[in-house]
Amino acid sequence: MDSISSLASSASAMLAKQTAELNKAASDAKASFQSSLSKVQSAVTPRPNTGFKSGATYEAGTLTGQTKAAFSSALTAIQSAVTIRPSTGIK
Secondary structure (H helix, E strand, C coil), X not given: CHHHHHHHHHHHHHHHHHHHHHHXXXXXXXXXXXXXXXXHHHHHCCCCCCCCCCCHHHHHHCHHHHHHHHHHHHXXXXXXXXXXXXXXXXX
C-alpha cells in the first residue's frame, strides 16, 4: 500500500511540474508574440514626421494629403492656363 501511495504522489508531483512548465512556456510564448507584434506594428505603421496627429499639417504628410495637393496643384495650373483674360488695351 505504501508503494501505491508513493507512486501516486510521485505521479502527481510529475504532473504538477509538467503543468507548471507548460504554463511558463505558454506565458513566455505569449510575451514573445506580443513583443514581436509590437515591433512589427511600430515598423509598419506610418508615423507623422511633424509630430502632429491630425489636422492640415498631419494630412500634408500622408499619402492622401500629398495626392490631394498634387491634384489641387494640377487643377490650379489647368485653370490658369484655360482662363480667358480680358485684353487691357484698346486696339
